[in-house]
Amino acid sequence: MLIELDIDAFIAQKSEFDLLIDARSPKEFYESHIANAQNFYALSDEEHQEVGTLYKQVSRNDAKLLGARYICQNVAHHLEHIAKSYKIGSKIGIYCARGGLRSSSIAIILSHIGYQVFRLGGGYKQYRFYVLSYLENLPHYRFIVLGGNTGCGKSELLQSLQPSIDLEKLANHLGSSFGSIKGAQPSQKAFENSLCEILCKIDPNAYIFIEAESKKMGTCTIPALLHVRLLQGYRIEITAPLEQRIERILKEYESMTPAFFNQAMQMIAPYIKKTVKEAVLHAYEEGNLSEVAKILLIEYYDLVYKKPRHIDAILDNADESATLEALNALHVKLSTV
Known part of the structure; x- marks a missing residue:
């Protein structure tokens, strides 16, 4: 047949x-x-x-x-x-x-x-x-957008929330100067295909958990209408203690090679003070990755992060289970309005 x-x-x-x-x-x-x-x-x-x-x-x-x-x-x-x-x-x-x-x-x-x-x-x-x-005429318009400084656990939260879309996972990129540490990215076509496949399985009227991202994620570009919907979404700012943020960064960057580190540092050099760069390089040479992460978080990531003008809620992610409970409760509340 x-x-x-x-x-x-x-x-x-x-x-x-x-x-x-x-x-x-x-x-x-x-x-x-x-x-x-x-x-x-x-x-x-x-x-x-x-x-x-x-x-x-x-x-x-x-x-x-x-x-x-x-x-x-x-x-x-x-x-x-x-x-x-x-x-x-x-x-x-x-x-x-x-x-x-x-x-x-x-x-x-x-x-x-x-x-x-x-x-x-x-x-x-x-x-x-x-x-x-499908992407140009996106039927999905309800998004709960998780924003916040690097290392606050947004990606980890998304893994336990439904329905959700992990753009960083789809693009195989962390959305930063060190973002390509995950390896080769998919083509733009492959990125769009994967995104469409996930969206097609989600009720267009449902609230979708998603992380706030720049339009460009390495070599992948978020579709225009989706990015507009993210900017219009219910924005939650996720915070976390510095110690926990450092731990998360270390897990992400544990496979980082010296060549990759030096290349990434060259990329961010124009945006940090000379003394900061020297301190980071010294800590790296000493094998003190915790200090490297701490300096980069405080002196680079936190400084370049731009908070949106409008934030609907702020959640501290010191206790992930409590954060998930609050997010799920919010999802139920918004879905019944």
Whole structure:
């Protein structure tokens, strides 16, 4: 069975698929893809480039013949894994870049074997249009926004609150000069896809817990309308004792390499006093990371942090369980108004 679905039907049935196949090249898949998809490519990166060049510069027919040969070889290899992991009759969703030959070639073979195959018409291009349209016309308008100085435990609170969105986790960035310590960030497309997938599962009328962030988080940019909604949200300023803030910073930065530290210090050097920079470097050389964190919190992070003009409430996070209780009570209160 082979059925072609439009994007709305595909999204509605996506959770029912036993396997979701991205038939694009590994390079395309790595940049961004639909959540939970697996990359059973029709053409490898090299093959995709070769066939594309042949198609544009030499002969369309020759390109189709070469592409078909490569696809048959790749599908033969993929079938070994698919057959072992997914029994005949399983539901399989599939897409390629534009809903063309790459996905249709694999879909036809799988359907003839006996799988229930659902192909996305218009391919990944249609999915991206869906994501961008959703974010540009965001139906969610109720946000409880957690702000506050670095190290006050906002991210930890979000992990225990529902519904919530952790933008720093999605962007793999801490939203500061040392924010890229988590490693490589997702592409902007991947960031938007993940954000959309989470939002789609949340009632548009529900209050959503989220952390206050700058529009730019490293290389990722928060969608314009969402950022506006954050600025308009119910703002809670989270505070915490300095000792606890230092402990949290140390946990975040325990994997920091000397090279990363020096690079980050160069970035913030224009914004701190020379004596502060020297004190931080000396503490780091001495291996006193607690002192490094303390100085940076007091002499850099706290000074550059800009409090909003309007704050609806202030919560001290010295006791996380008490803070969570207060936040959950607030959520109930706001939701019943």
